[in-house]
Amino acid sequence: xxxxxxxxxxxxxxxxxGCVAPFVMGDLTFLMRMLLAAIVVTGLSLLMGxxxxxSLGQGAFVAVGAVTVAVATTRWGVPPxxxxxxxxxxxxxxxxxxxxxxxRLRGHYLAFGTLALLLMVQTAMSTFDFLxxxxxxxxxxxxxxxxxxxxxxxxxxxxxLGLLALVLFVTHxxxxxxxxxxxxxxxxxxxxxxxxxxxxVRAKLVIFALSAMYAGLxxxxxxxxxxxxxxxxxxxxxxxxxxxxxxxxxxxxxxxxVVGAVLVSTLLQLLNLVSSQPQLPPTLGPILQYAxxxxxxxxxxxxxxxxxxxxxxxxxxxxxxxxxxxxxT
Amino acid sequence: MTELVAYLIxxxxxxxxxxxxxxxxxxxxRVTRVVNFAQGSVAIVGGMASATLLDGRLPHGLGEIxxxxxxxxxxxxxxxxxxxxxxxxPLISLIVTLGASMLVSxxxxxxxxxxxxxxxxxxxxxxxxxAEVERQRLLVVVATGVAFAALALFFxxxxxxxxxxxxxxxxxxxxxxxxxxxxxxxxxxGLAGILxxxxxxxxxxxxxxxxxxxxPLVLGGFAAAVFGGLTSPLRTLLGGLCxxxxxxxxxxxxxxxxxxxxxxxxxxxxxxxRSRALVQEEVK
Numbered sequence: 001x002x003x004x005x006x007x008x009x010x011x012x013x014x015x016x017x018g019c020v021a022p023f024v025m026g027d028l029t030f031l032m033r034m035l036l037a038a039i040v041v042t043g044l045s046l047l048m049g050x051x052x053x054x055s056l057g058q059g060a061f062v063a064v065g066a067v068t069v070a071v072a073t074t075r076w077g078v079p080p081x082x083x084x085x086x087x088x089x090x091x092x093x094x095x096x097x098x099x100x101x102x103x104r105l106r107g108h109y110l111a112f113g114t115l116a117l118l119l120m121v122q123t124a125m126s127t128f129d130f131l132x133x134x135x136x137x138x139x140x141x142x143x144x145x146x147x148x149x150x151x152x153x154x155x156x157x158x159x160x161l162g163l164l165a166l167v168l169f170v171t172h173x174x175x176x177x178x179x180x181x182x183x184x185x186x187x188x189x190x191x192x193x194x195x196x197x198x199x200x201v202r203a204k205l206v207i208f209a210l211s212a213m214y215a216g217l218x219x220x221x222x223x224x225x226x227x228x229x230x231x232x233x234x235x236x237x238x239x240x241x242x243x244x245x246x247x248x249x250x251x252x253x254x255x256x257x258v259v260g261a262v263l264v265s266t267l268l269q270l271l272n273l274v275s276s277q278p279q280l281p282p283t284l285g286p287i288l289q290y291a292x293x294x295x296x297x298x299x300x301x302x303x304x305x306x307x308x309x310x311x312x313x314x315x316x317x318x319x320x321x322x323x324x325x326x327x328x329t
Numbered sequence: 330m331t332e333l334v335a336y337l338i339x340x341x342x343x344x345x346x347x348x349x350x351x352x353x354x355x356x357x358x359r360v361t362r363v364v365n366f367a368q369g370s371v372a373i374v375g376g377m378a379s380a381t382l383l384d385g386r387l388p389h390g391l392g393e394i395x396x397x398x399x400x401x402x403x404x405x406x407x408x409x410x411x412x413x414x415x416x417x418x419p420l421i422s423l424i425v426t427l428g429a430s431m432l433v434s435x436x437x438x439x440x441x442x443x444x445x446x447x448x449x450x451x452x453x454x455x456x457x458x459x460a461e462v463e464r465q466r467l468l469v470v471v472a473t474g475v476a477f478a479a480l481a482l483f484f485x486x487x488x489x490x491x492x493x494x495x496x497x498x499x500x501x502x503x504x505x506x507x508x509x510x511x512x513x514x515x516x517x518x519g520l521a522g523i524l525x526x527x528x529x530x531x532x533x534x535x536x537x538x539x540x541x542x543x544x545p546l547v548l549g550g551f552a553a554a555v556f557g558g559l560t561s562p563l564r565t566l567l568g569g570l571c572x573x574x575x576x577x578x579x580x581x582x583x584x585x586x587x588x589x590x591x592x593x594x595x596x597x598x599x600x601x602x603r604s605r606a607l608v609q610e611e612v613k
Binding site for chain 2: 054109111120240243244286287290291293301
């Protein structure tokens with residue numbers, strides 16, 4: 001019998017776990033947030049890992065997606081499905097537009113530039129009443145297609161799962177394509193990629209817009225789920241969390257975003273449970289949260305530079321090959 | 330007219346604090362190519378430590394100096410995390426310092442709570458050209474001027490400062506003549522801690538600081554440092570003053586809540602216009 005690739009086993013296990021979880025878990029809000037984060041972080045991991053561009057303000061595009069849904073459904077009466085489709089498109093178009101000047105920056109400058117973009121999107125949201133103003137937009141209708149309307153949280157979680165699968169599939173196809181190889185070359189050396197015929201500027205812009213589309217999709221879905229959008233819904237800390245998840249999971253790996261999102265979300269949820277015990281001081285929650293974020297980030301970067309997925313993958317491959325030879329990877 | 334003078338002076342005071350934080354970013358970046366995201370957090374610790382020390386423990390002057398030195402130690406610890414491990418690329422070090430700033434935030438909430446803290450400063454105000462100006466704000470301007478003059482002397486005259494400059498301009502050659510470039514990098518982080526702490530001690534009496542202030546502080550400082558291409562302290566000072574004055578004029582004549590956005594917008598415009606030159610400096 002042919003040896004089964006451990007990677008496929010893991011993917012099947014993840015898929016089964018994902019499908020079972022919505023039916024056995026009590027706290028679906030937590031699961032939903034985790035899935036939304038996984039969608040965003042998959043895009044960020046693509047941007048940071050494959051294209052080598054850091055973004056500290058990915059929340060800006062989540063916000064654009066969420067505002068798109070909020071404005072389209074409450075102000076214009078656009079059907080929910082159409083609004084949800086529009087969310088990633090608008091976010092992607094926005095990223096393509098701001099990306100033209102912004103992507104002239106690199107490294108530290110781009111990191112700070114994206115952070116500045118996030119803060120300016122927040123200001124725009126709280127300044128223009130059309131985008132919600134200081135109070136935000138509430139009363140977003142529940143998601144539904146035709147006659148069926150999502151009555152409780154479970155269908156949202158299932159939809160998010162399906163969209164996460166779609167996002168992973170699209171990412172997989174892109175990374176494996178000719179375009180994807182060009183992108184990876186670009187992360188190594190822009191000059192070398194350029195001289196090998198990779199259209200550097202356009203390629204960076206496409207990946208930037210694609211990661212923004214993922215973020216916009218997650219934002220649009222969260223607007224239906226919450227159902228409320230305000231400037232405070234997208235704090236900078238959340239964008240930093242995406243970076244932490246991407247780094248912990250492993251930049252530039254297909255599954256790194258998902259693994260990072262699951263791991264960091266679960267850890268934070270556990271800490272939340274611990275710190276919300278009534279006899280403990282109320283400041284313990286934020287202390288633990290910040291300490292975990294900082295500690296995780298530093299430990300991951302200093303001791304597991306490539307992230308969890310490549311580290312585990314390497315260990316499994318080594319174990320399999322030790323146990324009797326040619327494990328295909 | 331008095332209105333304009335008041336805006337200009339408070340703008341210069343605000344810009345001075347941007348410049349002080351920016352100078353810390355520049356000092357570290359020159360030597361190590363790392364941007365220290367925790368620079369704002371260090372300033373907060375400086376301000377809060379001075380509040381605690383001045384609260385009946387130490388007299389004015391000593392309390393502030395102790396708080397600044399404490400910030401220097403904190404800066405050194407952050408440096409150990411960021412560049413202590415050999416071969417950490419600068420962009421990864423940036424994210425490490427982001428992690429460090431989160432750890433510092435945790436420590437700030439633990440030690441000082443979540444509410445803003447403000448130490449006692451100079452009281453009262455003086456009248457300049459008809460405009461009422463708080464003494465503390467004047468102190469910020471004067472102290473910033475002294476700090477930048479001292480920094481310039483340190484870099485051009487002292488043996489250590491020359492070592493730092495040498496490591497900055499050509500790490501390889503510096504190593505050849507026996508300068509420990511890594512030690513110089515750590516020294517730069519410590520010096521940046523002192524500058525950040527000084528900024529915090531000076532700002533806190535007129536603008537109460539909380540753990541939440543780290544982002545505005547580090548963004549303001551980075552924006553000022555961008556004017557200096559992240560390498561020139563003098564142009565950082567000018568950049569900080571420009572940003573501060575532009576921010577205060579926006580706040581005064583347009584709308585108070587757009588002050589930070591004005592600074593960010595200016596920063597973005599400068600970065601994008603100068604992107605080619607900045608990239609070249611990065612490569613060099």
